[in-house]
Amino acid sequence: MATPLSLKELSKKELLLTGGHRMCSGCGAPTVVKMVLLASEYPLVAANATGCLEVSTCISEYTAWKIPWIHNAFENAAATLSGVETMYRSLKKQGKIDKDIKFIAFGGDGGTYDIGFQSLSGAMERGHDMLYVCYDNGAYMNTGIQRSSATPFGADTTTCPAGSVIPGKPQQRKDLTKIMAAHGIPYVAQASPSHWSDLMKKVKKALDITGPKFMNIISPCNRGWRSGTNDSIHLSRLAVETCYWPLFEIEDGVTRVTVKPKEKKPLTDFLKPQGRFKHLFAPGNEHLLQHAQEFVDKYWEKLLKEEAFTNPKE
Amino acid sequence: MARKTQRVVAVTGNEAVAEALRQVNPDVSAAYPITPATDIMQRFTGFVSNGKVKTEMVLVESEHSAMSACVGASAAGGRVMTATSSQGLALMWEELFIASGTRLPIVMALVNRALSAPLNIHGDHSDGMGARDCGWIQLWSENGQEAYDNTIQAFRIAEHMDIRLPAMTCMDGFIISHSIERLEYLDDDVVKNFVGEFKVTNPLLDIEHPVSYGPLILTDYYMEYRKAHAEVMSKVSKIVLDVAGEYEKISGRKYGLFEEYRLDDAEIGLVILNSAAGTSKDVVDEFRNKGIKAGLLKPRLYRPFPYEEIGEALKHLKAVCVMDRADAWGASYGPLFMDIASCLSPYKERPILINKIYGLGGRDYMPEHAEIVLNELAGIAKTGKVLTLKEYIGVRE
Numbered sequence: 001m002a003t004p005l006s007l008k009e010l011s012k013k014e015l016l017l018t019g020g021h022r023m024c025s026g027c028g029a030p031t032v033v034k035m036v037l038l039a040s041e042y043p044l045v046a047a048n049a050t051g052c053l054e055v056s057t058c059i060s061e062y063t064a065w066k067i068p069w070i071h072n073a074f075e076n077a078a079a080t081l082s083g084v085e086t087m088y089r090s091l092k093k094q095g096k097i098d099k100d101i102k103f104i105a106f107g108g109d110g111g112t113y114d115i116g117f118q119s120l121s122g123a124m125e126r127g128h129d130m131l132y133v134c135y136d137n138g139a140y141m142n143t144g145i146q147r148s149s150a151t152p153f154g155a156d157t158t159t160c161p162a163g164s165v166i167p168g169k170p171q172q173r174k175d176l177t178k179i180m181a182a183h184g185i186p187y188v189a190q191a192s193p194s195h196w197s198d199l200m201k202k203v204k205k206a207l208d209i210t211g212p213k214f215m216n217i218i219s220p221c222n223r224g225w226r227s228g229t230n231d232s233i234h235l236s237r238l239a240v241e242t243c244y245w246p247l248f249e250i251e252d253g254v255t256r257v258t259v260k261p262k263e264k265k266p267l268t269d270f271l272k273p274q275g276r277f278k279h280l281f282a283p284g285n286e287h288l289l290q291h292a293q294e295f296v297d298k299y300w301e302k303l304l305k306e307e308a309f310t311n312p313k314e
Numbered sequence: 315m316a317r318k319t320q321r322v323v324a325v326t327g328n329e330a331v332a333e334a335l336r337q338v339n340p341d342v343s344a345a346y347p348i349t350p351a352t353d354i355m356q357r358f359t360g361f362v363s364n365g366k367v368k369t370e371m372v373l374v375e376s377e378h379s380a381m382s383a384c385v386g387a388s389a390a391g392g393r394v395m396t397a398t399s400s401q402g403l404a405l406m407w408e409e410l411f412i413a414s415g416t417r418l419p420i421v422m423a424l425v426n427r428a429l430s431a432p433l434n435i436h437g438d439h440s441d442g443m444g445a446r447d448c449g450w451i452q453l454w455s456e457n458g459q460e461a462y463d464n465t466i467q468a469f470r471i472a473e474h475m476d477i478r479l480p481a482m483t484c485m486d487g488f489i490i491s492h493s494i495e496r497l498e499y500l501d502d503d504v505v506k507n508f509v510g511e512f513k514v515t516n517p518l519l520d521i522e523h524p525v526s527y528g529p530l531i532l533t534d535y536y537m538e539y540r541k542a543h544a545e546v547m548s549k550v551s552k553i554v555l556d557v558a559g560e561y562e563k564i565s566g567r568k569y570g571l572f573e574e575y576r577l578d579d580a581e582i583g584l585v586i587l588n589s590a591a592g593t594s595k596d597v598v599d600e601f602r603n604k605g606i607k608a609g610l611l612k613p614r615l616y617r618p619f620p621y622e623e624i625g626e627a628l629k630h631l632k633a634v635c636v637m638d639r640a641d642a643w644g645a646s647y648g649p650l651f652m653d654i655a656s657c658l659s660p661y662k663e664r665p666i667l668i669n670k671i672y673g674l675g676g677r678d679y680m681p682e683h684a685e686i687v688l689n690e691l692a693g694i695a696k697t698g699k700v701l702t703l704k705e706y707i708g709v710r711e
Contacts, residue, residue, distance in 0.1 A: 043521040047386065048528075055530045063526035068518045071528030072385050072412055079379035082372055083344055083386025083394075088519055090341040090370040091392060097519060119382065122375030 002041050002204075005197055013038055014066070021064035022056040026229030028219035028236060029053050029135045031193045033106060036133055036217075037067070039203035042102040045088075047081035049111030050074035052142040052221075053135065075115040077105040078123035078132055085128045102207050103130040108219075109150035110140040113176050124183045124212040131206045134176070135219035145224040149174040152244075153292050155276045157224070162279040167288060172295055180214040181250045187213040189249035189258075194237035198247055198258050205249075218245045226275020238270040243300040254310045257303060264300070267293045320498040320565070327458040327490035330497055331397070331423045331483070332357035334465035336367055337505035340421075341392030341512070344372035344383035348402040349435045350487040351425040355397055377402035381409035381420075388418035389527050391517025393469070395420065399487060400427035403441045407448070413480045414449030415543065416527060419472035420480040422450075423465060426588065426639075427487040428675040436676020437487035439587060439640040442616075443649045449543055451481035451550055452617040456573075456591050458495045461485040463567055464614075466500070469509045470557045476549050478515065484616075486589040488676060504564050547618040554615050571620040573612040574627055576602060580609025582691035583628065583665075585654050586637040587613055590672070590679045594637075597684035601692075608688050613650070625657035631665040632695035635687050639673045647704055666694055669704040683708055 003009050016037040023030045029052060037044065045068045048054040054071045057064040072080040081103050091097045107116055112134040120132060139157050140146040146159040153172045156162040160169040181188040186209050191199035199217065206213040218239050220232040227235055239245035240259060244267060247259040268289060271277040280288050325333070332354045335343075345355040361367045372383045380396050388394040398406065403424060413420050426442050428434040446452060453468055455461040464483040472481040485491060500508075516525045531539060551571055558569035575595050577583060584594050591612040601608035611627060613619070628634055636655075638648025645652065651669040658664040670687055673679045686707070694700055 045390075045518055045521070054528075058526045058529045060529060060531050060535055063529070065526050066524060068521060068524045069526045070386060070389055070518055071526075072382055073408055076379060076382035076409075079374060079382035080386035082374075082379075083342065083383030083388075084390040084518055085386075086344070086370045086372045086383065087342050087387040087390035087392045087394075090368065091390075091519065093370070094341075094368060099521065101519065101521060118375060119379050122379055125375075126373065 005200055010038055016044070016066045017057065018064045018066060022059065023052065024223060026222045026232055027052070028137065028193055028221065028232040031232065032135045032217050032219050035193060035196055035199050036104065036203050039200035040102060040207055041204070042207055043067075043099060045084060045101055045103050046070070047072070047077045047084065047103075047105040049077035049105070049107035049116055051108040051111050053106055053108065055142060074111050076119045077107045077111060077116060079119040081105045081130050082123040082126060082128045085130055103128070105130060105132045107132070107134055108142070109134060109136045109138060109148050110142070113149045113174055121183065124180065124185050124214065127211055129210050129212070131203070131213040131215065134214075134216045136216055137219045137221035137224060139221070139224050141221045141224045150176065153295060154280050154288050156279060157276070167279055167285060177214070177216045185212045185214065187249065187251050189215045190245065190247055191215060191217045192236045192240050192245055192247060193217065193219070194233050194240060195247060195259055202249055202258075224276065226278070227273055231273065235270070235273065238265065241265045242267045242270040242296065244270050244296050246300060246303055248303060248307070255303070255306045256311070257307050267296050320500055323497050323499055324494050325458065325497055326353070326492050326494050327461050327485050328353035328425070328492065329357060330458040330462040331465050331485070333499060334462045334505070335395055336361045337500070337502050338393070338395070338466060338469055338509050339367045339506070340369050340395045342370050342372065342387040342394050343396055344374050344380045344387065345396045346374050346377045346380045346398070346402060348377065348399045350427060350437070350491045351397045351399040351402070351423065353491065354423055354425070377405040378409060381406040381413060384420045385409060385413050385416065385418060388413070388420050389416065389518045391514040391519050393473070393512040395422065397423035397425065399425045400429055400441045403445055404429060407445065410445055410448040410450060415539070417478045418480055419478050421465070421468045421472055422480065422482040424482045424484045425487045425491045426484050434675040435487070437489050438674045438676065439638070442482070442484045443640040443642070445482070446617050446649065449479065449547070450617060451479055452615070453481065453483045454587050454614055454616050455483060455485040455490070456588055456612060457490055458485070459497045459567070461490065462497060462499070463561065463565065463569065466505055466508065467557050467561050467569070471550070471553055473512065474553045475513060477546055477553055479546060479550070484588065489589045498565070500565060508561070508564055550618050551615065551620050551623070569614060571615045571623055572627070573614060575610040575612065577609035577611055577627060579607055581607040581632045582688060582695050583609040583611060583631050583634050584637055584684065584687065585611045585613070585628070585634060585650065587616070587639065587650060590637065590639065593679055593681055594684045597681050597688060600685075601688050606688070606692055619653050621653070621657045624654070625660065628654070628658060629661045629664055633668070633691040634665040635668045635670055635691055637687070638669060638671050641671050641674070651704070666698065666700060668694070668700060668702070671704070671706045672708055677708055679708065
């Protein structure tokens with residue numbers, strides 16, 4: 001029987017990513033991974049793109065993974081897992097495997113939005129039965145906080161440093177979640193570890209659907225965000241409450257906003273506690289904050305319209 | 315064991331390799347089309363669509379993903395193959411090392427083709443030479459028959475429990491891949507029995523015994539892993555000969571680490587890979603008819619390179635020309651030349667070596683080229699004087 005999504009029941013389940021791994025204190029990624037694995041009722045096989053999660057969880061003779069796990073390279077977690085999943089189908093067809101196994105790929109935003117984008121797009125288009133989970137911390141954190149196409153507008157990174165001429169990243173984020181939805185795959189969702197129940201429900205739903213699924217999960221990085229090590233859940237909640245990171249799902253083309261903040265907080269509530277946006281609060285940069293707010297507002301309004309459009313009233 | 319009846323066919327090199335792959339019947343194949351290898355996978359996917367094989371295809375969006383998916387599929391626990399050429403192999407480069415470093419017995423048909431730029435789709439060895447040190451086994455093939463035979467043997471060699479390394483089989487693009495020759499095919503059941511069941515080691519899909527593939531290994535143990543890989547490579551020659559011995563019993567065709575052609579008593583000789591060896595052998599015969607002691611050595615197992623054996627086979631010659639269908643820019647000599655020079659360096663008495671670069675981008679290699687080179691060697695053998703250590707032949711000045 002499926003474990004109900006109650007903390008009491010979940011606490012009895014075995015964690016499939018053990019403690020003792022070497023992720024930074026306060027990193028959002030292992031929390032995200034534990035939630036994803038905990039939500040599964042199926043035996044899992046995971047692939048991992050090169051990145052923080054990968055280098056910190058399997059070093060030399062040690063592994064933090066209690067499920068079969070493969071790391072190949074940076075840009076190919078989706079392609080690698082598509083090979084694993086295809087071998088599974090081949091062996092199952094031949095009667096050499098009888099269990100129902102589910103497949104999950106984990107990649108950071110660098111390995112997903114950027115260098116691994118082609119591999120991800122190809123795997124989704126081919127229709128492999130897998131869930132791809134991007135833990136999005138908004139920069140190449142593993143190599144030392146370089147900008148990615150997931151880095152938010154105005155953020156200070158080591159390759160788009162806030163300087164006297166260029167005030168941080170000049171571009172907005174790539175909307176990967178919608179790009180994945182445009183592949184026409186059966187399930188796409190955005191989630192946040194602050195809303196664990198919403199996150200785990202989405203994972204459960206995704207794993208019950210046959211075919212390619214994609215989840216984008218915000219994952220605070222205190223090193224890159226220049227925030228406290230105890231701020232991950234707080235910041236990911238603010239990302240949701242300011243509508244910077246809306247929680248929604250797109251199932252068979254129908255959009256549903258799964259969490260609607262009672263009161264939409266100003267974006268500055270999310271930006272202010274993070275050192276990477278400090279320069280935006282300097283006098284004279286008000287227009288930059290306004291620009292960032294407008295982007296969030298437009299996206300949120302469009303999302304609500306999309307929800308209304310794809311869910312016609314009876 | 316008596317030699318079984320074989321089907322005599324007239325087929326292209328690509329068709330022969332596709333037929334070998336059908337008979338081997340792998341569990342998974344991931345591939346991306348590229349000229350001149352495309353034809354292999356086109357034919358193979360035809361077998362898949364018509365239920366002639368059990369293979370599940372992954373029709374990926376690039377060669378990088380092709381080899382990535384092969385790595386995933388092989389680690390999952392089954393028999394895996396692919397095919398590529400040129401730019402495709404170049405795009406796989408990162409994955410070639412990961413496949414071999416992870417000790418995954420993937421078999422890949424490489425249809426040799428020139429590398430860009432300028433763009434050229436015809437046969438030379440630049441692609442295979444660029445991948446010679448990536449920890450794979452390489453078997454080179456003179457013609458369609460050898461490509462067929464090497465493909466079948468490659469599975470046995472790669473999957474041998476003492477080795478477990480990926481292997482690529484090489485044949486010349488267009489010259490062999492698209493030319494029709496007379497070949498002998500083994501019966502399906504003979505091939506099936508020869509390759510046997512795939513032996514699984516630490517499969518990712520064994521969820522009762524979870525394993526982690528692809529760890530981070532830094533200064534503490536990385537070097538030990540590399541040394542272990544080198545030690546495994548040193549076992550390959552013996553396995554190649556054992557497998558060739560077994561293959562001879564079912565096919566009647568004899569294979570070694572390399573082919574020696576009229577080399578025993580030769581004074582001058584060519585060292586040459588793949589299809590051009592066929593042309594050269596005819597010219598060697600003409601020289602023999604003229605009373606000139608010419609011979610030829612054609613490497614088959616190019617990686618790991620059988621240095622000692624080839625050194626022994628060549629040491630008695632007076633002059634040898636190493637023919638390279640690829641150049642190693644900045645290294646003065648072609649890649650095959652450098653290996654042959656290394657083979658002979660331990661000997662005090664050794665042949666004079668020269669190097670010719672021929673046939674790049676599919677430029678024809680004609681009998682007169684071999685004739686010119688053998689005449690030059692005859693002169694060197696007589697006088698001991700070398701005019702040019704290395705030069706391009708069959709090229710405009």
